[in-house]
Amino acid sequence: MTLDVTQATEIAYKEIMDYPLLKHSMDVGMLCLGVAKRLPLNDADTRLVVCAGILHDLGKTRPNTNLTHSEMSYNMLIQYDNDVAQIAVCHHTFQKHPVPDLDTLIGVTDHNRRLGQIVAICDKVDAYMTRNHKSPKNAFFEANKDGIFDQDIKDAVYDFVTMEHKRNH
Numbered sequence: 001m002t003l004d005v006t007q008a009t010e011i012a013y014k015e016i017m018d019y020p021l022l023k024h025s026m027d028v029g030m031l032c033l034g035v036a037k038r039l040p041l042n043d044a045d046t047r048l049v050v051c052a053g054i055l056h057d058l059g060k061t062r063p064n065t066n067l068t069h070s071e072m073s074y075n076m077l078i079q080y081d082n083d084v085a086q087i088a089v090c091h092h093t094f095q096k097h098p099v100p101d102l103d104t105l106i107g108v109t110d111h112n113r114r115l116g117q118i119v120a121i122c123d124k125v126d127a128y129m130t131r132n133h134k135s136p137k138n139a140f141f142e143a144n145k146d147g148i149f150d151q152d153i154k155d156a157v158y159d160f161v162t163m164e165h166k167r168n169h
């Protein structure tokens with residue numbers, strides 16, 4: 001099965017009953033779209049990162065003492081889209097102390113891990129902008145302090161959040 005962006009938005013709307021978390025989810029989806037346009041990604045991968053961006057924290061709606069929220073997101077998303085589930089489970093692993101640890105990512109393709117980096121950096125940038133009231137540029141710098149991301153992905157995020165090249169994409 002594959003999810004499209006409308007379906008991902010409907011799932012977020014239906015499942016996420018905490019407004020700040022719902023807004024964060026949609027904001028991360030938009031950041032992922034901006035990065036996808038700038039890299040650029042093809043249409044199939046753009047769909048995947050936007051859907052995974054919107055649904056990365058879905059697992060927070062089902063707190064579980066044995067699993068991280070990323071793993072819960074995976075368990076909830078696998079019924080809809082295997083690739084979106086794989087991308088979501090990575091979203092706290094591109095940092096000095098990966099959560100869950102990297103062993104749990106066996107089976108996640110290299111391609112989906114790279115798409116997972118996009119969700120991960122967009123997640124951090126949005127968190128710094130929203131929770132810590134950082135400017136987009138400062139949020140980008142904070143997100144990279146503990147994050148381990150490919151240079152082209154970092155460049156695309158910086159280009160989007162600063163809008164330095166406006167919207168040629």
Ligand SMILES: [Fe+2]
Nearest residue numbers: 056057069091
């Ligand atoms: Fe998360």
Ligand SMILES: [Fe+2]
Nearest residue numbers: 024056057123
């Ligand atoms: Fe998040």
